[in-house]
Amino acid sequence: MNDALAPFQRLEHQRETFPDGLQLDCGAVVAPLVVAYRTHGRLNAARSNAVLVCHALTGDQYVAETHPLTGKPGWWEAVVGPGLPIDTDRYFVICANVLGGCMGSSGPPEEMTDAEGRPQGRPWGIDFPSVTIRDMVRAQKRLVDALGITRLMAVVGGSMGGMQVLEWAATFPEMVVAAAPIATATHHSAQNIAFHEVGRAAIHGDPDWMAGRYWEDGRIPAKGLSVARMVAHITYLSEAALGRKFGRKLRGASALTFLEDVFEVESYLRHQGSTFVRRFDANSYLTITRAMDYFDLSAEFGGELGAAFRGTATRFLVASFSSDWLFPTEESRALVRALNAAAANVSFVEIASDKGHDAFLLDEPVFHRALGGFLRGAAERVGA
Amino acid sequence: MPDAPQEIRFVAKNMRLDLRLIAEMVAPGSRVLDIGCGDGALIEHLTRQKGADARGIEIDMAEATKAVAAGLPVIHGDADQDLVHYPDGAFDYVILSRTLQAVERPQWVLRQMLRIGARAIVSFPNFGHWQLRWKLLVSGRMPDNETWDRPWYETPNIHPCTIRDFFALCAMESHVVERWLAVDDKGLRSPWKRSPWLANLFGEQALFLLRRE
Numbered sequence: 001m002n003d004a005l006a007p008f009q010r011l012e013h014q015r016e017t018f019p020d021g022l023q024l025d026c027g028a029v030v031a032p033l034v035v036a037y038r039t040h041g042r043l044n045a046a047r048s049n050a051v052l053v054c055h056a057l058t059g060d061q062y063v064a065e066t067h068p069l070t071g072k073p074g075w076w077e078a079v080v081g082p083g084l085p086i087d088t089d090r091y092f093v094i095c096a097n098v099l100g101g102c103m104g105s106s107g108p109p110e111e112m113t114d115a116e117g118r119p120q121g122r123p124w125g126i127d128f129p130s131v132t133i134r135d136m137v138r139a140q141k142r143l144v145d146a147l148g149i150t151r152l153m154a155v156v157g158g159s160m161g162g163m164q165v166l167e168w169a170a171t172f173p174e175m176v177v178a179a180a181p182i183a184t185a186t187h188h189s190a191q192n193i194a195f196h197e198v199g200r201a202a203i204h205g206d207p208d209w210m211a212g213r214y215w216e217d218g219r220i221p222a223k224g225l226s227v228a229r230m231v232a233h234i235t236y237l238s239e240a241a242l243g244r245k246f247g248r249k250l251r252g253a254s255a256l257t258f259l260e261d262v263f264e265v266e267s268y269l270r271h272q273g274s275t276f277v278r279r280f281d282a283n284s285y286l287t288i289t290r291a292m293d294y295f296d297l298s299a300e301f302g303g304e305l306g307a308a309f310r311g312t313a314t315r316f317l318v319a320s321f322s323s324d325w326l327f328p329t330e331e332s333r334a335l336v337r338a339l340n341a342a343a344a345n346v347s348f349v350e351i352a353s354d355k356g357h358d359a360f361l362l363d364e365p366v367f368h369r370a371l372g373g374f375l376r377g378a379a380e381r382v383g384a
Numbered sequence: 385m386p387d388a389p390q391e392i393r394f395v396a397k398n399m400r401l402d403l404r405l406i407a408e409m410v411a412p413g414s415r416v417l418d419i420g421c422g423d424g425a426l427i428e429h430l431t432r433q434k435g436a437d438a439r440g441i442e443i444d445m446a447e448a449t450k451a452v453a454a455g456l457p458v459i460h461g462d463a464d465q466d467l468v469h470y471p472d473g474a475f476d477y478v479i480l481s482r483t484l485q486a487v488e489r490p491q492w493v494l495r496q497m498l499r500i501g502a503r504a505i506v507s508f509p510n511f512g513h514w515q516l517r518w519k520l521l522v523s524g525r526m527p528d529n530e531t532w533d534r535p536w537y538e539t540p541n542i543h544p545c546t547i548r549d550f551f552a553l554c555a556m557e558s559h560v561v562e563r564w565l566a567v568d569d570k571g572l573r574s575p576w577k578r579s580p581w582l583a584n585l586f587g588e589q590a591l592f593l594l595r596r597e
Contacts, residue, residue, distance in 0.1 A: 315457065336459055340466070343474040345439060347452045348459035352445070369453040377455025 011068050013061070013097070013104030014038060016146050021117060022099070022106075022139055028129035031117040035143045036104025037061050037096035040080065041088035043149070049384035050149045051086055051375070052140065053095040054157030054164035057232075057288055058280055060103035063095040064088065069279050078363050085372035086156065090379065094147065098164075099139040100131040100287040106139070108283035109215075125283050126212025133160070133295045137167040144175070151175055154378050156371070158182035158360035159327065160288070163295050166335075169316070170297060170308040178378035180317040180371060183324055183360040185331035186305055186338070187296035192326060195235050196289040199228030203282050212283055225282045226273030233272045238323040238356030298338075305338035315381075316346040317374040319367060321359040347374060401567065402481055402507045402589055403429070409505055409563065409593050410434060414476035417441070417501065419463045419493075420483030424451030427458070441466060464488045467496035475501040482589075484508045485541040491553065494594075498559060504594040510566065512546030512584040531588065547584040554594060563593040 013036040021031025038061045043050060053063050053076065064080035066073060080086040080093055097105040104110075108128040112120040144152065155168045155176050162184025169179040188196075206224030208214055214221055234242075246265040253261060298305040316339055320332035329350045339346040351367045353359040360367070378384075403426045410416060412434045418426050421440030430436035440458040442448040451458035459466070463480070464487055478501030480493065485508050487493045497504040509531040519527040526536045534540070545553075547566060554561055566587025583590070 317452065318459075336461070337466070337469040340459075340469045341471060343471055345437070345457045346459055347457050348461070349449045349452050350445065350460060351449075366449055370449055373453035373455045380455065 011104070015104055016143050018142050018146075019117060022135065022142065024129055024135045025132045026130045029115055030099070030106050030129065031113060031115065032106075033099075033139060033142060034104070034106045034110065035096050035099075035139050036101075037094060037143055038063065038065065039095075039147075040064055040093040041091050043092040043147070044384060046383070047149050048151065048153060048382045049091045049379065050144070050147075050152050051091045051093050051154045051156060052144065052152050052168070053080060053086065053093060054140070054155065054161035054168075055095060055098065056157070056159035056161050057292065058229075058276070058285075059161070060101060061095045061097045062103070064093070067279075070275070075361060078361070079368060079371065085368045085375060087372070087375075090384070091153065091375070094144070096140050096143050098136045098160075098288065100128065100136070100284060100291060102281035102284040107281075108287055109281045123215050125215055126286075128283065128287055130294075131287060131291050133163045133167050133291055134171060134300070136291065137164050137171060140164070140168075141172060141175075151177060151382075153382055153384050154178040154180060154375055156180040156182070156375075157184075159184055159357065160292050162327075163188075163292065163297075166297055166308075167295075169312065169314050170300070173309075173312045173314055176314045177382055178315045178317070178374065180319070180374060181335065182317075182319045182367075182371075183321055183327050183332075183357055184335075185327050186298060186308075186335050188293050189331070192235075193293045195231060195326075196293055198231050200286055200289060202227035202231070203286060209282065212286075214282070220277060221282045222274075222277040225277045225280065225285060226270075228285060229276040229280075230269040230273045233269060235326045236356060236358045238325065238354055240323060240354040241356050241358075244354070305334075306341040309339055309342040309344050312342060312344050314344065315374075315378060316344060317371065318346060318348040319360075319370060320350045321353045321355070321357070321364075321367075322350055323354045324357045324359065326357040400425070400481075402591060405565070405567070405591055406479055406481060406505050406507060407434070409591075410436060410477055412436070415474070416477045416479060417470070417475045418479045418481070419467070419497070420480060420486075421451065421458055422447050424454060424456040424458050426479070426481070427451070427456050428454065431456075463493050463496075467493065467500060470500040472499055473502065477501055477503050477505055479505045481505075481507045482509065485511075485544050487543065490543050490545075491557065494553070494557065494559065498594065498596050502595060503562070504559075505592070506550075506594065507589060507591045508545065508550070509541075510547050510584065510587050510590050511544040512548060513588055514585045517585075547587060547590045548580055550590065550592065551580055554592070558597040559594045560597055561592060562595055564591065566590045 015036045018033040022033040059075045063076045064074040082089045097103040100107045102109045108124045112124040155165045157165045162181035165181040203224035206221035208219045209221035249264040251262040251267045301307040320329040336348045416438040418440040427438040430438040441461045448460040478497040516527040566583035
């Protein structure tokens with residue numbers, strides 16, 4: 001990689017390169033297609049124990065190991081590991097950075113190529129083509145094919161990861177034995193698009209954004225991206241969770257002085273924002289939030305959601321969390337109804353939790369039991 | 385009931401009597417929906433012992449979660465709301481065990497069961513049992529016993545019926561009663577089993593196998 005790719009810290013990721021590239025829903029071709037990924041556990045001789053984990057908006061392939069950039073634990077270490085619901089002693093776990101991401105897969109921070117795959121000596125930046133959830137899934141499909149796996153025992157993911165799970169089940173049903181879309185929906189709601197737009201407006205409004213060409217002089221739109229993260233972070237929590245964690249507590253004071261008071265919750269959000277900008281690319285954030293906003297599974301099937309799953313042999317586990325107002329239970333129920341209309345094999349539980357949307361990432365024993373049992377059932381079915 | 389083969393699991397051996405009787409009515413390899421499936425004991429039994437494609441709906445979240453954690457395809461849902469979303473003829477059997485008396489619209493639920501399933505299996509506690517009649521006659525108060533164990537203002541059993549009431553509903557709705565039986569509190573099928581009048585007096589529970597006309 002050349003120096004023009006500053007300000008992005010270059011990391012060596014495990015990657016698979018597909019020189020012929022990928023044709024996207026928008027018509028553009030990204031060539032070569034690069035998919036950065038990590039695996040855990042061992043693929044059995046029958047190649048029947050593969051579980052694909054799909055990450056959410058700001059996640060990446062470092063699902064169950066220390067993150068190489070932040071030094072923090074993997075984002076789903078409560079769920080993926082030896083003896084955990086996604087048991088790496090039993091299953092071969094694959095997690096890939098999404099197309100449009102910023103952890104090594106083809107995306108805005110990577111070097112731009114032309115239609116013939118020739119490097120252009122600069123990052124894609126704002127010129128990276130629009131991607132959809134389906135494009136992300138097609139890229140993952142290429143990786144799964146390259147790993148010599150013809151059928152996935154399970155595809156599991158929460159939030160945007162859950163959208164990918166649904167897209168997998170609808171687009172490649174014969175490849176998916178079991179699907180677990182968690183804390184997700186079959187389309188992004190107007191409210192969710194609205195929150196994303198606030199985040200994007202914050203990035204666009206940052207003078208350092210430079211119309212998306214901030215990489216040219218080594219800057220990043222840190223203020224804008226940080227505000228985007230702060231807004232988004234509020235949507236991941238619940239009023240109860242914020243109240244329990246922070247209440248009206250002040251930082252370094254016991255009572256309001258009306259001078260330089262900072263509420264604990266403000267300080268927390270600022271911290272979330274400032275750490276985020278060190279690990280995430282603003283143009284990737286714009287690309288991926290758009291992909292989520294575009295997602296509407298029923299629109300891909302002539303406006304009839306049931307058609308996305310007609311005749312499916314895939315088993316589904318749908319799970320939602322009671323205090324999640326970003327992807328409320330009602331949206332999961334609508335998905336369950338569509339699956340029932342297709343006479344699909346479906347399990348559904350709403351987990352009681354006051355932790356909001358983030359609950360799917362956290363220590364939720366009931367959810368973990370349900371997911372673990374569901375996957376054991378799928379493993380039994382395929383003899384894995 | 386034939387002797388249980390050795391490989392039957394703990395859960396099946398201890399399965400409620402009415403569930404065992406229901407399981408006997410289900411042909412091997414069938415598609416089954418169990419409404420009000422609890423922790424999924426019947427689903428597990430039908431899957432393992434009869435090779436059925438058995439699924440469930442349960443309104444109690446704790447029970448539904450237990451079933452899902454056991455790897456069973458159970459959704460948290462409500463018969464009164466959710467049956468309408470299944471397509472016609474999706475199942476060979478739709479089972480409603482000891483739940484009919486607790487749904488809001490029993491007549492509608494029965495119709496839905498026979499729309500989405502070729503056959504319906506329904507079990508319910510018989511409110512016509514002589515002990516209940518006696519209790520009501522002599523005390524003038526709502527009966528309470530093991531089955532009817534909650535006071536009238538708390539009971540989820542908002543639509544109790546008798547065996548003869550159920551026959552009448554089936555006749556009115558043109559549901560065909562293919563098989564029926566009543567059992568006493570010991571779970572025994574007794575000599576009175578062929579007479580609805582006697583069964584209605586001495587049967588604690590009733591079990592019906594219905595199909596569309």
